[in-house]
Amino acid sequence: MLEKGENKEYLPIEGLAAFNKATAELLLGADNAALQEGRVATVQGLSGTGSLRLAAAFIQRYFPEAKALISSPTWGNHKNIFNDARVPWSEYRYYDPRTVGLDFDGMIADIKAAPDGSFVLLHGCAHNPTGIDPTPEQWEKIADVIQEKNHVPFFDVAYQGFASGSLDEDASSVRTFVARGMELLVAQSYSKNLGLYAERIGAINVVCSSPDAATRVKSQLKRLARPMYSNPPVHGARIVANVVGNPTLFNEWKEEMELMAGRIKNVRQKLFDSLSQKDKSGKDWSFILKQIGMFSFTGLNKAQSDNMTNKWHVYMTKDGRISLAGLSLSKCEYLADAIIDSFHNVS
Structure with a gap:
């Protein structure tokens, strides 16, 4: 069945409406205030990579003086994405080889030292490549520093539900920041948790301060997506929407x-x-x-x-x-x- 206004060949630029609703609710929780207040702009992207790239283009165009901060180490494609979008970046300390754990003090110091208004790329769960995540208490401290510096959190969520086995637990870092009323970006992927590697299904979500801001952000994301790839793929998006929408x-x-x-x-x-x-x-x-x-x-x-x-x-x-x-x-x-x-x- 086609949704109202849906072309039988192409999806709208923003993607399948049922998918966008389902993916934002999976990420934030259906009862989340930001969703209920209409403050979230969600656009279906080409899995995690395409969603990250669309967001990077958004940063480059509308925050031309901003810098991105990326963990050291990180997923190899993060650097390529920001380079291709011409967004300058630097690394913040993350991995401590002495403990094979998190260099939390170094991470906090580097985020504090970054220029105000930087975009801080964070792995929502199951950090790639280290597998090392901050504790809930450390996430709160990270949020404190990001707020103090007027930075913008930019989450990459590639493994929701696949890390701990719980969709809610794996999204808790993002929800911690949203609960503080912060504006932020979140890229999602369904390659791992639903095995939709070849379907290229994901989304970029921008949590805004107001419904009006969300409307404007979504419009500009669509404007950027149009010359990039025009329309996202439909079949995987329907799979996600059907799986999430059917209780069984x-x-x-x-x-x-x-x-x-x-x-x-x-x-x-x-x-x-x-x-x-x-x-x-x-x-x-x-x-x-x-x-x-x-x-x-x-x-x-x-x-x-x-x-x-x-x-x-x-x-x-x-x-x-x-x-x-x-x-x-x-x-x-x-x-x-x-x-x-x-x-x-x-x-």
């Missing part, structure tokens, strides 16, 4: 996300147990359990990562990131042997 399908989806998130947690636990039992050096491997999502930063350097590949035939990125989604329980002990050998025998 919605519950089945949530159960499957819980199952997949639970499987990755089990793999994390098995890998931690194997490392702890096999490594007699006393090294603390607990960071494996503290990280969340598909990826784990092992703390291995390039030479050690090369050893993993050349000697053990474990293929991973050169920064020490492994994908736990591709690891089975039966291979955890072998991986532990490879990590221990690489960590202790290769400098």
Whole structure:
């Protein structure tokens, strides 16, 4: 069935209305005040990448003096996106190699030092590539500093529901900022949590201070999208809208996300147990359990990562990131042997 005003061939520039409503409600919660007050501009984008790129174009055009702040490290395409949109960026400290954890003090210091009104790119959950997320208390402190500096939060939410198994828990960072009445941007992707990789389904949401501002922002996002790609794809958007709108399908989806998130947690636990039992050096491997999502930063350097590949035939990125989604329980002990050998025998 076509929606009122929908072309049978093309979607409107802003995308499928049912999808936009569903995705904003999944992100913020259907009873969120910003949604009820009409302060959220949502435009369907070409998955997470296209949504980020559309937002970057918006920043470049309407905030030409603004700078973006990106975590060190971050998903490799973030830098490409801002470069292509001609938005200047710098990095804020995030990963601490000494603890294989979050350099929270460095992060706060760098956000404080940035020019007022900067756009701070934040990973909503399951930070890629590290798997290291701030605690709820740390998110509150981050929000404090961003408000003090009049910065604009820009969230990338690529794994909602797929990290913890809970749609609400994985969106809690974004909701913390929205509850403070802050204006912010959020890019979403359904590639991982619904497996819609090839359909390129996502959205950019801009939470504004007023309904009038949201109307104006949406109009300008559409104006930018028109020469970029004109219209977003329809089939994946209908899948999202149908799954979310059907209680049976919605519950089945949530159960499957819980199952997949639970499987990755089990793999994390098995890998931690194997490392702890096999490594007699006393090294603390607990960071494996503290990280969340598909990826784990092992703390291995390039030479050690090369050893993993050349000697053990474990293929991973050169920064020490492994994908736990591709690891089975039966291979955890072998991986532990490879990590221990690489960590202790290769400098």
